[in-house]
Amino acid sequence: MTSSPRRQRVRDATLRELISVSREILTSQGVDGLTIRAVAREMGMTPPGIYRYFDSHRKLMDAVIIDTLEELTEYISSTISEVDKADTAGRLIVASRALRHWAVEHAQEFQLALVASSPEEEDESVGEARRQVGGLFGDVFVDVWHDYGLSASVPGTISADTEALADRLLERLQIPLPSTQAAVTFTRCWLRLFGVVCVESLGLARAMGDHGGALFEAELADLVRMLGLPESVLNTAR
Known part of the structure; x- marks a missing residue:
């Protein structure tokens, strides 16, 4: 016994x-x-x-990916929890910076967990772990949109192709958003920030002389203006 x-x-x-x-x-x-x-x-x-x-080797890799994503999710969650829930814009800023900081500090793990595999080939448990990361940002974004959505200015018109891409991303991440404009705005924000983080985690930003996240901060500032957030939110503790 x-x-x-x-x-x-x-x-x-x-x-x-x-x-x-x-x-x-x-x-x-x-x-x-x-x-x-x-x-x-x-x-x-x-x-x-x-x-x-x-x-199998694949099962070992999946276990590493899930463990990595659970750590990343906990890191971002704990960072967000330090900001007042009423400060929705501030929570978005600290969440974005937390993602970048973790990715730069854990570049190899970040690339394996969030960059280097095809969604069509992933195990369901791996997919769920990835959705948790995206879901964190979705939840924060929904709160931001509730407070500032009417001020958001998405450049250009929303084409059928753009709307379809947004729908596919949201379906994959399982994030409900209140409108087509919100869905497209979230998708563009997520892809832009995530893209810069990927570039930095690969060392490409450092190769250009950016050792402190200047490109990321410039992109973040641009998104703040696009979302109609007060620029003072960029002063949220880094």
């Missing part, structure tokens, strides 16, 4: 260590270095021993 729970605790501890070691390998050696053999070597195990916990 007592041996089974103990075995489960040992197995759970080993699983956590396997994921932790895998993330360390990913950080130091990149995605190509994250192999079953490399993990086994670091753990002092044999490759067949690893397969007792993950029946």
Whole structure:
């Protein structure tokens, strides 16, 4: 009666260590270095021993991605929680900066978790973990739109193609928004900020001499103006 729970605790501890070691390998050696053999070597195990916990390399990678996304979600959530709920614009700013900060500090993990795979090929649990990140921003954006939506100015007209793209993104992220204009605005904001973060996580901004997030801050300031937010919100603690 007592041996089974103990075995489960040992197995759970080993699983956590396997994921932790895998993330360390990913950080130091990149995605190509994250192999079953490399993990086994670091753990002092044999490759067949690893397969007792993950029946394929893909399953190991998925576990690393989910663990990474859970950490990112918690980091952004805790950052947002430090801002008054009534300050919807401030919460959007700190959430955006938190995403950038984490991505730059954990570049290899960010690229694996949010950049390097096709949605059509992802496991459902991985998809759910990714949706949680997007959902955080969706929830914050809905509050911002409630307070400032009438001031938002989306450049150009909303074409059928643009509306369809927005609908697909929102369906994937499972974010309900109150209007077509809100949906298109969120989609454009998300893609612009996420795109800059991806560029920076890949080191391309540093290659241009941007070591402090100047490009990101310029994009953020432009989106603040587009959404009709007070520019003073950019002074929200960084």
